[in-house]
Amino acid sequence: MAPAHTEIHRTVRDRLDQNDQRYTTGRRAVVDALAGTEGPITLPELIDVAPTLAQSSAYRNLAVLEEVGVVRRLVHGADHARYELAEDLTEHHHHLICESCGVVRDVTLTPQLERRLDDAFEALSTAEGFAATHHTIDLYGRCADCRS
Amino acid sequence: MAPAHTEIHRTVRDRLDQNDQRYTTGRRAVVDALAGTEGPITLPELIDVAPTLAQSSAYRNLAVLEEVGVVRRLVHGADHARYELAEDLTEHHHHLICESCGVVRDVTLTPQLERRLDDAFEALSTAEGFAATHHTIDLYGRCADCRS
DNA sequence: TTGCTTGCAAATGATTTGCACTGCT
DNA sequence: AGCAGTGCAAATCATTTGCAAGCAA
Numbered sequence: 001m002a003p004a005h006t007e008i009h010r011t012v013r014d015r016l017d018q019n020d021q022r023y024t025t026g027r028r029a030v031v032d033a034l035a036g037t038e039g040p041i042t043l044p045e046l047i048d049v050a051p052t053l054a055q056s057s058a059y060r061n062l063a064v065l066e067e068v069g070v071v072r073r074l075v076h077g078a079d080h081a082r083y084e085l086a087e088d089l090t091e092h093h094h095h096l097i098c099e100s101c102g103v104v105r106d107v108t109l110t111p112q113l114e115r116r117l118d119d120a121f122e123a124l125s126t127a128e129g130f131a132a133t134h135h136t137i138d139l140y141g142r143c144a145d146c147r148s
Numbered sequence: 149m150a151p152a153h154t155e156i157h158r159t160v161r162d163r164l165d166q167n168d169q170r171y172t173t174g175r176r177a178v179v180d181a182l183a184g185t186e187g188p189i190t191l192p193e194l195i196d197v198a199p200t201l202a203q204s205s206a207y208r209n210l211a212v213l214e215e216v217g218v219v220r221r222l223v224h225g226a227d228h229a230r231y232e233l234a235e236d237l238t239e240h241h242h243h244l245i246c247e248s249c250g251v252v253r254d255v256t257l258t259p260q261l262e263r264r265l266d267d268a269f270e271a272l273s274t275a276e277g278f279a280a281t282h283h284t285i286d287l288y289g290r291c292a293d294c295r296s
Numbered sequence: 297t298t299g300c301t302t303g304c305a306a307a308t309g310a311t312t313t314g315c316a317c318t319g320c321t
Numbered sequence: 322a323g324c325a326g327t328g329c330a331a332a333t334c335a336t337t338t339g340c341a342a343g344c345a346a
């Protein structure tokens with residue numbers, strides 16, 4: 001289950017404190033916006049939801065929040081990058097990406113399949129001398145809206 | 149097994165023909181460059197390998213080749229996008245991405261695991277009304293070179 | 297020839313940054 | 322008070338595009 005908003009804010013504050021960063025109104029607005037949507041959103045979408053934020057401040061706050069590990073920045077083909085809360089604050093998930101409208105939707109796999117993937121990834125990493133920190137799985141296609 | 153260069157060129161020419169596009173010297177140079185590297189490369193890397201190409205022509209040729217389905221464009225966090233031959237011309241694979249130096253390396257999973265993933269993806273797509281065309285799996289971390 | 301392709305230089309657009317000001321602490 | 326955060330406008334930089342000239346069918 002995803003943590004409630006209050007718990008998210010507590011975690012974010014802790015993470016910022018640990019990195020000598022303040023939890024300002026603007027940063028709180030960013031976190032609220034990200035916590036309030038179904039999937040990762042673009043910067044214009046973020047500003048639609050939190051119009052008090054100047055564009056440059058939104059970018060700067062996202063960078064700080066990414067730095068301390070509570071926000072993740074995603075890039076797919078589209079014009080704008082997308083941002084979401086890090087998995088510590090939500091839960092491990094993957095993405096369905098519509099190549100027509102660019103929308104991104106969260107999905108999850110079964111724990112068994114995730115476990116099998118983790119095993120495979122660990123074997124791969126060992127074989128390659130690679131130290132993996134995380135993985136992403138993206139499914140590209142056309143969403144229900146764009147098909148109708 | 150990945151097709152030999154001559155076979156790759158034949159396929160590319162066919163694909164271009166079908167789309168009323170020419171297989172010019174510049175396009176051939178792009179395909180040769182992509183076929184000659186271990187993993188996906190950035191535009192500056194492409195131009196290092198094929199210095200006869202002007203930057204704008206490289207971009208334009210990559211766009212045409214992507215259009216007809218023989219090149220795939222990848223975007224990860226880094227500054228430049230990366231390009232690789234489409235899987236019709238190589239084989240289905242995934243990526244190990246070094247967050248330190250940006251290098252991307254190709255890897256494959258076992259056929260059994262891929263099959264299980266395909267099943268899971270199909271179930272997901274059906275449930276969401278999504279029409280999936282392909283998927284990507286990326287493993288992020290530090291490569292052997294950056295660890296040493 | 298006829299039009300697609302190319303190279304150059306200029307334009308675009310997402311993201312970043314300089315700077316002066318505001319607001320925490 | 323003192324410094325981090327903010328907004329605005331200007332700067333960056335990958336990528337795209339306009340245009341004149343070259344090349345393939």
